[in-house]
Amino acid sequence: MRLDKFLKVSRIIKRRTVAQQAADSGRISVNDRVVKPGYKLKAGDIITIEFGESLLRVRVRELKETVRKEEADLLYEVLESTEKSQNS
Numbered sequence: 001m002r003l004d005k006f007l008k009v010s011r012i013i014k015r016r017t018v019a020q021q022a023a024d025s026g027r028i029s030v031n032d033r034v035v036k037p038g039y040k041l042k043a044g045d046i047i048t049i050e051f052g053e054s055l056l057r058v059r060v061r062e063l064k065e066t067v068r069k070e071e072a073d074l075l076y077e078v079l080e081s082t083e084k085s086q087n088s
Helices: 003-009 016-024 069-075
Strands: 028-030 046-051 054-060 076-083
Touching (some): 003 028
Antiparallel strands (some): 046 054, 054 076
């Protein structure tokens, strides 16, 4: 499954176009490699996403074409969720 589609189906990112833009701008990496939106994910891959001042790392548990909203978080496991500090 494509990275951008997984991010939308899993509801990590609400819109596929936003996922595509994030990947195109280099803010998403899979297994420590910056990837494009069309990268083919597999179960076990680790996705790292930079959201402005925060960082999210998840492990892909399962790939499904569609899921109900209540089941979306079963597709991945959160490994790390941090907010970058702004020390000034």
